[in-house]
Amino acid sequence: MTMSACATAPLAARKAFGSxxxxxxxxxxxxxxxxxxxxxxxxDGPVIIGxxxxxxxxxxxxxxxxxxxxxxxxxxxEGGNPDSNTLISDTTTVLCLDDYHxxxxxxxxxxxxxxxxxxxxxxxxxxxxxxxxxxxKTVEKRIYNHVxxxxxxxxxxxxxxxxxxxxxxxxxxxxxxxxxxxxxxxxISDDVKFAWKIQRDMAERGHSxxxxxxxxxxxxxxxxxxxxxxxxxxxxxxxxLPTQLIPDDNEGKILRVRMIMKEGVENFxxxxxxxxxxxxxxxxxxxxxxxxYPGIKFFYGxxxxxxxxxxxxxxxxxxDKLEELIYVESHLSNxxxxxxxxxxxxxxxxxxxxxxxxxxxxxxxLCGLKVRELYERIAETEIVAAA
Numbered sequence: 001m002t003m004s005a006c007a008t009a010p011l012a013a014r015k016a017f018g019s020x021x022x023x024x025x026x027x028x029x030x031x032x033x034x035x036x037x038x039x040x041x042x043x044d045g046p047v048i049i050g051x052x053x054x055x056x057x058x059x060x061x062x063x064x065x066x067x068x069x070x071x072x073x074x075x076x077x078e079g080g081n082p083d084s085n086t087l088i089s090d091t092t093t094v095l096c097l098d099d100y101h102x103x104x105x106x107x108x109x110x111x112x113x114x115x116x117x118x119x120x121x122x123x124x125x126x127x128x129x130x131x132x133x134x135x136x137k138t139v140e141k142r143i144y145n146h147v148x149x150x151x152x153x154x155x156x157x158x159x160x161x162x163x164x165x166x167x168x169x170x171x172x173x174x175x176x177x178x179x180x181x182x183x184x185x186x187x188i189s190d191d192v193k194f195a196w197k198i199q200r201d202m203a204e205r206g207h208s209x210x211x212x213x214x215x216x217x218x219x220x221x222x223x224x225x226x227x228x229x230x231x232x233x234x235x236x237x238x239x240x241l242p243t244q245l246i247p248d249d250n251e252g253k254i255l256r257v258r259m260i261m262k263e264g265v266e267n268f269x270x271x272x273x274x275x276x277x278x279x280x281x282x283x284x285x286x287x288x289x290x291x292x293y294p295g296i297k298f299f300y301g302x303x304x305x306x307x308x309x310x311x312x313x314x315x316x317x318x319x320d321k322l323e324e325l326i327y328v329e330s331h332l333s334n335x336x337x338x339x340x341x342x343x344x345x346x347x348x349x350x351x352x353x354x355x356x357x358x359x360x361x362x363x364x365x366l367c368g369l370k371v372r373e374l375y376e377r378i379a380e381t382e383i384v385a386a387a
Contacts, residue, residue, distance in 0.1 A: 050170040053186035066368035093160035097167025105149030116222035185234035195252025245294035256316040257359025273300035315359030336373035
């Protein structure tokens with residue numbers, strides 16, 4: 001079902017889909033003032049989540065959004081190395097896979113290989129330690145110091161309830177890949193990466209356009225060979241592309257973001273817009289959603305990705321008033337929210353973070369909610385969220 005009428009007559013579309021009825025059917029629910037958990041462990045060891053992405057693609061922001069849904073603030077180990085890459089909260093531990101580089105910065109100068117190359121990763125150590133954590137054991141994990149470029153002494157990591165591995169290569173080694181309960185890939189297009197890097201390095205660091213182009217081109221072959229292929233293994237891919245609302249846009253400020261979700265993933269029910277399994281094109285701008293140029297357009301429908309059946313949620317454009325996201329949220333289903341407006345609440349919580357006014361923040365938040373639900377199903381644990 002292609003809802004082309006939604007694109008040309010959004011008010012009529014709202015009536016046809018009964019927006020008022022959907023809004024009325026979800027009454028606010030009063031929740032506890034803090035996040036807590038009631039655990040009835042269904043299995044030993046943590047639920048393991050993987051996040052793969054290139055450097056500078058927003059993994060840290062995504063981790064803050066995701067871990068906040070489980071309660072507590074994610075911080076480096078208390079009393080440990082201030083340059084630690086590990087983040088620990090009440091129930092989650094986030095490990096940066098840079099700690100499993102085979103060589104430090106000087107060692108890579110000797111080998112002549114980049115940190116993107118699989119030969120520069122110690123997958124044996126990664127597998128051994130992830131396996132130990134999965135078995136409920138404690139490990140001594142070394143620290144790759146991004147400031148000095150050397151390996152610092154190890155830190156003690158206890159097995160958490162939720163273990164999140166983020167980095168360049170979480171799905172590259174089959175042994176490690178098979179231990180994940182859920183796999184996410186952040187896929188930033190070359191055009192958007194280039195626009196972002198120009199904005200950052202020219203405006204903030206004074207680099208020349210030529211040096212920026214050279215830097216991007218130098219690392220692209222290794223990224224294409226060793227990092228990008230992992231998206232074929234992901235359960236959800238968040239793809240960031242240039243907008244289609246502005247012809248020939250090259251600034252990268254307005255983004256088209258797609259949440260690509262594989263069908264048949266265990267413990268995961270894909271969210272959808274209006275009508276599950278249909279093909280929907282929707283422009284929500286009007287009385288209930290403020291839209292300045294070039295506006296906002298949503299899409300939902302089935303597709304294929306690397307030969308597999310997927311469903312796709314897409315947003316092109318950005319919000320003028322983030323609190324109005326509640327209108328869009330009311331038209332999404334299978335979101336795994338615990339109360340009416342939780343997506344909007346989470347977006348407002350991180351409104352100053354990158355991507356908070358566009359599909360990047362929206363789909364990262366939605367993905368985090370699905371991970372929370374997946375954890376509850378696997379661990380038979382109920383998380384009560386603050387309203």
